[in-house]
Amino acid sequence: MLKIATWNVNSLRVRLPHVLQWLADKQPDILALQETKLTDPDFPFAELKQAGYECVFSGQPTYNGVAILSRNPGVDVVTAIPELEDPQRRVLGITYGDIRILNVYIPNGESLVSAKYEYKLNWLLHLERYLERELPKYSKFIILGDFNIAPEEMDVHDPQSWAGQVLFSDKERAAFQSMLKLGFNDCFRLHEQAEKSFSWWDYRMNAFKRNRGVRIDHILASTGLAEKCVNCYIDKDPRGWERPSDHTPVVAEFHKD
Protein backbone atom coordinates (compact mmCIF):
# COMPACT_ATOMS: atom_id res chain seq x y z
CA MET A 1 0.00 0.00 0.00
CA LEU A 2 1.15 3.50 -0.81
CA LYS A 3 0.31 5.96 1.95
CA ILE A 4 0.29 9.64 1.03
CA ALA A 5 -0.58 12.42 3.48
CA THR A 6 -0.85 16.18 3.83
CA TRP A 7 -0.51 18.28 6.98
CA ASN A 8 -0.44 22.01 7.60
CA VAL A 9 1.87 22.06 10.63
CA ASN A 10 1.72 25.82 11.39
CA SER A 11 5.49 26.11 12.06
CA LEU A 12 7.73 23.10 11.55
CA ARG A 13 10.10 24.49 14.18
CA VAL A 14 7.40 24.15 16.83
CA ARG A 15 5.79 21.00 15.39
CA LEU A 16 8.87 18.92 14.53
CA PRO A 17 8.34 16.63 17.54
CA HIS A 18 4.74 16.03 16.39
CA VAL A 19 5.87 15.32 12.82
CA LEU A 20 8.53 12.86 14.00
CA GLN A 21 6.04 11.15 16.30
CA TRP A 22 3.42 10.96 13.56
CA LEU A 23 5.89 9.57 10.99
CA ALA A 24 6.95 6.89 13.47
CA ASP A 25 3.34 6.02 14.34
CA LYS A 26 1.75 6.10 10.89
CA GLN A 27 4.65 5.31 8.54
CA PRO A 28 3.50 7.26 5.48
CA ASP A 29 5.44 6.92 2.23
CA ILE A 30 4.95 10.58 1.40
CA LEU A 31 4.02 13.52 3.67
CA ALA A 32 3.37 16.99 2.22
CA LEU A 33 3.74 19.84 4.72
CA GLN A 34 2.47 23.41 4.61
CA GLU A 35 3.22 26.49 6.70
CA THR A 36 6.68 25.33 7.65
CA LYS A 37 7.53 28.98 8.41
CA LEU A 38 11.24 28.25 8.02
CA THR A 39 13.98 29.42 5.69
CA ASP A 40 15.70 26.64 3.72
CA PRO A 41 18.95 26.85 5.77
CA ASP A 42 16.87 26.26 8.92
CA PHE A 43 15.02 23.21 7.53
CA PRO A 44 15.50 20.22 9.90
CA PHE A 45 16.51 17.76 7.18
CA ALA A 46 19.05 15.99 9.44
CA GLU A 47 16.40 15.03 12.01
CA LEU A 48 14.04 13.87 9.24
CA LYS A 49 16.82 11.94 7.46
CA GLN A 50 17.51 10.24 10.81
CA ALA A 51 13.82 9.26 10.87
CA GLY A 52 14.21 7.68 7.43
CA TYR A 53 12.81 10.42 5.18
CA GLU A 54 14.16 12.35 2.22
CA CYS A 55 13.14 16.02 2.08
CA VAL A 56 12.53 18.70 -0.48
CA PHE A 57 11.46 22.13 0.70
CA SER A 58 10.79 25.68 -0.35
CA GLY A 59 10.67 28.14 2.50
CA GLN A 60 10.89 31.80 3.45
CA PRO A 61 11.17 33.67 6.75
CA THR A 62 8.12 33.92 9.02
CA TYR A 63 5.29 32.86 6.69
CA ASN A 64 4.22 30.13 4.27
CA GLY A 65 6.75 27.46 3.25
CA VAL A 66 6.11 23.96 1.90
CA ALA A 67 7.98 20.66 2.05
CA ILE A 68 7.61 17.04 0.97
CA LEU A 69 9.02 14.15 2.99
CA SER A 70 9.35 10.76 1.34
CA ARG A 71 10.79 7.30 1.87
CA ASN A 72 12.50 7.44 -1.52
CA PRO A 73 14.06 10.37 -3.37
CA GLY A 74 12.20 12.05 -6.22
CA VAL A 75 13.00 14.01 -9.37
CA ASP A 76 11.82 17.04 -11.35
CA VAL A 77 11.27 19.42 -8.45
CA VAL A 78 9.44 22.69 -9.10
CA THR A 79 8.91 25.44 -6.51
CA ALA A 80 6.53 27.79 -8.31
CA ILE A 81 3.63 27.97 -10.72
CA PRO A 82 5.08 29.16 -14.04
CA GLU A 83 3.70 32.51 -15.14
CA LEU A 84 2.56 33.39 -11.63
CA GLU A 85 4.76 36.07 -10.13
CA ASP A 86 4.70 35.25 -6.41
CA PRO A 87 7.37 35.78 -3.78
CA GLN A 88 5.37 33.60 -1.34
CA ARG A 89 6.60 30.01 -1.12
CA ARG A 90 3.41 27.98 -1.56
CA VAL A 91 4.13 25.35 -4.21
CA LEU A 92 6.28 22.24 -4.42
CA GLY A 93 6.11 19.65 -7.19
CA ILE A 94 8.05 16.39 -7.42
CA THR A 95 7.88 13.02 -9.19
CA TYR A 96 8.29 9.65 -7.45
CA GLY A 97 8.46 6.84 -9.98
CA ASP A 98 5.40 7.33 -12.19
CA ILE A 99 3.52 9.50 -9.69
CA ARG A 100 3.56 13.29 -9.95
CA ILE A 101 2.87 15.17 -6.70
CA LEU A 102 1.95 18.84 -6.36
CA ASN A 103 1.90 20.19 -2.82
CA VAL A 104 0.06 23.51 -2.46
CA TYR A 105 -0.59 26.02 0.28
CA ILE A 106 -3.36 28.02 -1.34
CA PRO A 107 -3.73 31.57 0.03
CA ASN A 108 -6.21 32.08 2.87
CA GLY A 109 -7.87 35.17 1.39
CA GLU A 110 -8.67 36.82 4.73
CA SER A 111 -12.13 38.12 3.75
CA LEU A 112 -14.13 38.81 0.60
CA VAL A 113 -13.32 42.53 0.75
CA SER A 114 -9.58 42.02 1.27
CA ALA A 115 -6.92 42.49 -1.41
CA LYS A 116 -5.74 39.05 -0.27
CA TYR A 117 -9.01 37.59 -1.60
CA GLU A 118 -8.22 38.93 -5.08
CA TYR A 119 -4.71 37.51 -4.71
CA LYS A 120 -6.27 34.14 -3.79
CA LEU A 121 -8.61 34.12 -6.79
CA ASN A 122 -5.80 35.07 -9.17
CA TRP A 123 -3.61 32.40 -7.62
CA LEU A 124 -6.38 29.80 -8.14
CA LEU A 125 -6.80 30.88 -11.77
CA HIS A 126 -3.11 30.34 -12.48
CA LEU A 127 -3.11 27.05 -10.58
CA GLU A 128 -5.98 25.78 -12.71
CA ARG A 129 -4.22 26.79 -15.93
CA TYR A 130 -1.05 25.06 -14.74
CA LEU A 131 -2.94 21.87 -13.81
CA GLU A 132 -4.63 21.87 -17.20
CA ARG A 133 -1.20 21.80 -18.86
CA GLU A 134 0.36 19.34 -16.39
CA LEU A 135 -2.35 16.72 -15.95
CA PRO A 136 -2.11 15.27 -19.50
CA LYS A 137 1.60 14.56 -18.90
CA TYR A 138 0.94 12.09 -16.07
CA SER A 139 -1.71 9.39 -15.69
CA LYS A 140 -0.92 9.33 -11.95
CA PHE A 141 -1.12 12.86 -10.61
CA ILE A 142 -1.91 14.05 -7.09
CA ILE A 143 -2.49 17.61 -5.94
CA LEU A 144 -2.72 17.89 -2.18
CA GLY A 145 -2.34 20.40 0.59
CA ASP A 146 -4.11 23.19 2.41
CA PHE A 147 -6.57 24.49 -0.19
CA ASN A 148 -8.22 26.97 2.18
CA ILE A 149 -11.51 26.02 0.49
CA ALA A 150 -14.38 24.01 1.96
CA PRO A 151 -15.96 22.56 -1.20
CA GLU A 152 -19.46 21.55 -0.03
CA GLU A 153 -22.00 22.42 2.65
CA MET A 154 -21.16 19.22 4.49
CA ASP A 155 -17.55 20.48 4.76
CA VAL A 156 -18.40 23.30 7.20
CA HIS A 157 -19.86 22.87 10.68
CA ASP A 158 -22.59 25.47 10.10
CA PRO A 159 -23.37 26.22 6.44
CA GLN A 160 -25.62 29.15 7.36
CA SER A 161 -22.98 30.99 9.35
CA TRP A 162 -20.33 30.14 6.76
CA ALA A 163 -22.38 31.33 3.77
CA GLY A 164 -20.50 34.06 1.93
CA GLN A 165 -17.48 33.80 4.20
CA VAL A 166 -13.93 33.35 2.98
CA LEU A 167 -13.00 29.64 2.63
CA PHE A 168 -16.62 28.96 1.61
CA SER A 169 -17.50 31.69 -0.91
CA ASP A 170 -19.04 30.88 -4.29
CA LYS A 171 -15.96 31.93 -6.25
CA GLU A 172 -13.60 29.79 -4.17
CA ARG A 173 -15.92 26.80 -4.36
CA ALA A 174 -16.29 27.30 -8.12
CA ALA A 175 -12.50 27.32 -8.47
CA PHE A 176 -12.38 24.02 -6.57
CA GLN A 177 -15.02 22.51 -8.87
CA SER A 178 -13.03 23.71 -11.90
CA MET A 179 -10.05 21.73 -10.66
CA LEU A 180 -12.18 18.59 -10.24
CA LYS A 181 -13.56 19.11 -13.73
CA LEU A 182 -10.06 18.95 -15.18
CA GLY A 183 -10.02 15.29 -14.13
CA PHE A 184 -9.29 15.23 -10.40
CA ASN A 185 -11.16 13.31 -7.72
CA ASP A 186 -11.55 14.30 -4.08
CA CYS A 187 -10.14 11.14 -2.45
CA PHE A 188 -11.99 11.82 0.80
CA ARG A 189 -15.37 11.62 -0.93
CA LEU A 190 -14.52 8.40 -2.74
CA HIS A 191 -15.19 6.63 0.53
CA GLU A 192 -17.83 6.48 3.26
CA GLN A 193 -17.14 9.18 5.87
CA ALA A 194 -18.53 10.21 9.22
CA GLU A 195 -20.74 13.30 9.22
CA LYS A 196 -19.05 16.53 10.28
CA SER A 197 -15.56 15.42 9.28
CA PHE A 198 -13.21 18.41 9.39
CA SER A 199 -9.47 19.06 9.00
CA TRP A 200 -9.12 22.52 10.58
CA TRP A 201 -10.50 24.07 13.76
CA ASP A 202 -9.79 27.59 14.96
CA TYR A 203 -7.63 27.70 18.08
CA ARG A 204 -10.19 30.02 19.64
CA MET A 205 -13.50 29.41 21.41
CA ASN A 206 -12.84 25.69 22.04
CA ALA A 207 -13.61 25.09 18.38
CA PHE A 208 -11.99 21.63 18.31
CA LYS A 209 -13.73 20.44 21.45
CA ARG A 210 -17.06 21.60 19.96
CA ASN A 211 -16.11 20.27 16.50
CA ARG A 212 -16.73 23.67 14.94
CA GLY A 213 -14.37 23.03 12.04
CA VAL A 214 -14.09 23.01 8.27
CA ARG A 215 -12.62 20.57 5.77
CA ILE A 216 -10.09 22.62 3.80
CA ASP A 217 -7.16 20.18 3.49
CA HIS A 218 -7.52 17.91 0.50
CA ILE A 219 -5.98 15.13 -1.57
CA LEU A 220 -7.12 15.19 -5.21
CA ALA A 221 -6.08 12.35 -7.50
CA SER A 222 -6.22 11.91 -11.25
CA THR A 223 -8.59 9.17 -12.38
CA GLY A 224 -5.64 6.83 -13.02
CA LEU A 225 -4.78 7.02 -9.32
CA ALA A 226 -8.25 7.56 -7.86
CA GLU A 227 -9.31 4.10 -9.02
CA LYS A 228 -6.49 2.70 -6.87
CA CYS A 229 -7.47 4.74 -3.80
CA VAL A 230 -8.59 2.20 -1.18
CA ASN A 231 -8.97 4.55 1.77
CA CYS A 232 -8.87 8.22 2.74
CA TYR A 233 -9.27 9.61 6.24
CA ILE A 234 -8.60 12.54 8.52
CA ASP A 235 -6.30 11.66 11.41
CA LYS A 236 -7.43 13.70 14.39
CA ASP A 237 -4.91 12.14 16.80
CA PRO A 238 -2.28 14.93 16.67
CA ARG A 239 -4.91 17.63 17.40
CA GLY A 240 -5.17 16.11 20.86
CA TRP A 241 -1.43 16.30 21.54
CA GLU A 242 0.16 19.07 23.55
CA ARG A 243 0.52 22.36 21.60
CA PRO A 244 -0.99 21.06 18.36
CA SER A 245 -1.27 22.51 14.87
CA ASP A 246 -4.72 23.90 14.09
CA HIS A 247 -4.86 21.44 11.15
CA THR A 248 -4.85 17.64 11.24
CA PRO A 249 -3.24 15.27 8.73
CA VAL A 250 -5.30 13.90 5.84
CA VAL A 251 -4.20 10.48 4.58
CA ALA A 252 -4.92 8.57 1.36
CA GLU A 253 -3.94 4.97 0.68
CA PHE A 254 -3.42 3.56 -2.80
CA HIS A 255 -3.04 0.08 -4.17
CA LYS A 256 0.40 -0.43 -5.67
CA ASP A 257 0.99 -2.08 -8.99
Place this chain on the structure above:
DNA sequence: ATGGTTGCAACGCAA
Protein backbone atom coordinates in the same frame (compact mmCIF):
# COMPACT_ATOMS: atom_id res chain seq x y z
C1' DA B 1 -21.58 39.36 21.28
C1' DT B 2 -17.52 41.12 16.14
C1' DG B 3 -14.76 38.43 20.99
C1' DG B 4 -11.12 34.60 21.12
C1' DT B 5 -5.65 31.90 20.05
C1' DT B 6 -1.26 30.77 18.03
C1' DG B 7 3.38 31.70 15.74
C1' DC B 8 6.61 34.89 14.23
C1' DA B 9 9.31 38.24 15.79
C1' DA B 10 9.27 42.25 17.90
C1' DC B 11 4.53 44.39 20.43
C1' DG B 12 1.65 44.24 14.65
C1' DC B 13 0.62 40.83 11.03
C1' DA B 14 -1.23 36.58 9.32
C1' DA B 15 -4.09 32.78 9.93
